Amino acid sequence: MHCQICSSNELIHVTSLGHHALPDVFVAPQEAAEPFTVYPLDLYVCGRCWLAQIGHAVDPALLFRDFVYTTESNPASRPHFQRLVDSLVERFQLGTEDLAVDLASNDGTLLEQYAGRVRVLGVDPSSTTGLAIAKGLPTIVDFFTEATAEKILATYQPAKVITTMNAFAHIKELDAFMSGVVTLLAEDGVFVTESHHLQNVITKMHYDLIHHEHLRFYSLQPLTVLFARYGLEVFDVEETATQGGSILVYAGRTGVRPVSANVPRLLEQETAAGLYSIDTYQAWTARLMQSKQRLxxxxxxxxxxxxxxxxxxxxxxxxxxxxxxxxxxxxxxxxxxxxxxxxxxxxxxxxxxxxxxxxxxxxxxxxxxxxxxxxxxxxxxxxxxxxxxxxxxxxxxxxxxx
Ligand SMILES: [Zn+2]
Incomplete structure (x- = not known):
């Protein structure tokens, strides 16, 4: 088994949460007596880049076939995306000729917020895209890879902004995805991701975030390692309230933008929280078992x-x-x-x-x-x-x- 970011084989087993059925596959009552498939749900941390990750990645076609989550079903999404998009348009001075691409665009709730201020395009393999297309939002219904990026570039100019909100931890073929991002991104473009923050899984015991749709639990250090492999660097980061505590990470091509003091500040905070020390994970496993026993x-x-x-x-x-x-x-x-x-x-x-x-x-x-x-x-x-x-x-x- 190899680390999903740095490919090292120095994965340390943190804990096993047992074998679980896929979280979106609900069972009809008449099938209650039928056998069903379960998959191992084990948490590992990489001893080299410190990425926390699950050990078994389920085939995405199986996992997301019955995907029933829509962005708009979460009432917090729309106002959050409205604020984010307003800030992106202003901070990066986006105009009507610029392209903003949302990867894992779901029902188009984020793209809607641009409201004609830039050209928009969504990419998402799931059936939820039907809702976005019905709203008139241009959407490619497919997984995002380098080939998808090249197809987009045949029609559009490189993207000034690429966003991936609460889906960056879901992507199994991470290298294909990142190759697509660097292919599509303009020289001065910005790649913005929001993901649940590992620090909350650890300090607030949000172990319920561990399920088969979440392959990785990001903190800043492993993300830095990932982006560096593609000539990108993190130039700013914010903590947000999404999913009980997330990180909104801004990356661009290395050296293009000054790096905000927020970046070393969060790295220090994560280090102080013990995210880069194996003792933390051993203690966490004991706390996890105690929480189960108490409940x-x-x-x-x-x-x-x-x-x-x-x-x-x-x-x-x-x-x-x-x-x-x-x-x-x-x-x-x-x-x-x-x-x-x-x-x-x-x-x-x-x-x-x-x-x-x-x-x-x-x-x-x-x-x-x-x-x-x-x-x-x-x-x-x-x-x-x-x-x-x-x-x-x-x-x-x-x-x-x-
Ligand atoms: Zn690693």
């Missing part, structure tokens, strides 16, 4: 007292918690989720029934287990306003009852 003691204790418990949110993150902790229908009666594509089906691996949000209000279980801890405040406020009267359990490092 299961709490849940089994409540069940033994006759409590009813429902889950909130059948997301990929929630499925990691369910399948790592071994939570099954004997603990959670059902999970509520807003997506009609999931309702009436069984959650992957755990086979817990998924119902509409209304079910929680109608049945009023004693407890509601919040399965997306990074959205807990929004979820608790919303469900309380709607009339849920029970208590909330939040599955953090130390599970809390609120």
């Amino acid at each position: 299961m003691s709490l849940l089994y204790g409540l069940k033994a007292q006759g409590a009813t418990i429902a889950g909130i949110g059948a997301s990929a993150k929630g499925n990691t918690i369910l399948n790592y902790c071994g939570i099954r229908p004997d603990v959670l009666d059902y999970i509520t989720d807003g997506s009609e594509l999931k309702q009436g089906k069984l959650a992957p691996g755990s086979l817990i029934p998924v119902t509409a949000d209304q079910e929680l209000l109608d049945r009023q279980p004693d407890y509601a287990l919040v399965l997306t801890s990074n959205l807990k405040d929004i979820i608790i406020r919303k469900l309380t306003e709607k009339g849920y009267q029970g208590k909330f359990i939040v599955a953090g490092e130390v599970p809390s009852v609120e």
Whole structure:
């Protein structure tokens, strides 16, 4: 096994979260007795470039075939992209002749924000692109590689801005993707990525971010190694609130732009947080197991007292918690989720029934287990306003009852 960025074979096994079913493959009730495939979910860290990564990459065609996530389903996306695009247009002085390309453009929510100020183009292999095309946003429905970049250059000039938001950790063929980026990027172009930040996985125990769609957990040092291989360097970085804590990384061709003080500052912060020391990962594994033991003691204790418990949110993150902790229908009666594509089906691996949000209000279980801890405040406020009267359990490092 080799590091996904630096190809070294010095991968250190951090922990195993067990074997998991694919997070977007929901099961029809009549198929509940059928066998299903599970894949190993193990976290490694590279001893050379310090990239945290999972060990087994599932075939993307299998993983994203039933991809049901749309950007606009997250209410935080649109205002966040609006601010980002406004800042890109102003900071890099983009004009109507300039090209902005969004890779993994999904339903086109980011490209919409340019609103005629620049030429736009999206690239994405998933069926969610149908929504972008319906909005009139030019979109290539394909994986992005050097060949895709060359095809674009036959029609368009090189891109002044290339964005990849919350998808840069999903890409299996990273070298093909990066070759495409450097082919398509203008000499003074900017490549902007936003990804969940490893520091939060480690310090805030956001282990639910570990699932088969996330192949890598970025911090700045390994990204620097990756970009250097393609003649790029990170010239600025910001921490954002996306997904409970992300990094927005600005890269350009080496030497073209001055490097902001934000770059060494974040590297120092990451070093102080222990991201570049193996001791941190060993301690993290022990903390991870303790968090599971605490959550299961709490849940089994409540069940033994006759409590009813429902889950909130059948997301990929929630499925990691369910399948790592071994939570099954004997603990959670059902999970509520807003997506009609999931309702009436069984959650992957755990086979817990998924119902509409209304079910929680109608049945009023004693407890509601919040399965997306990074959205807990929004979820608790919303469900309380709607009339849920029970208590909330939040599955953090130390599970809390609120
Ligand atoms: Zn490495």
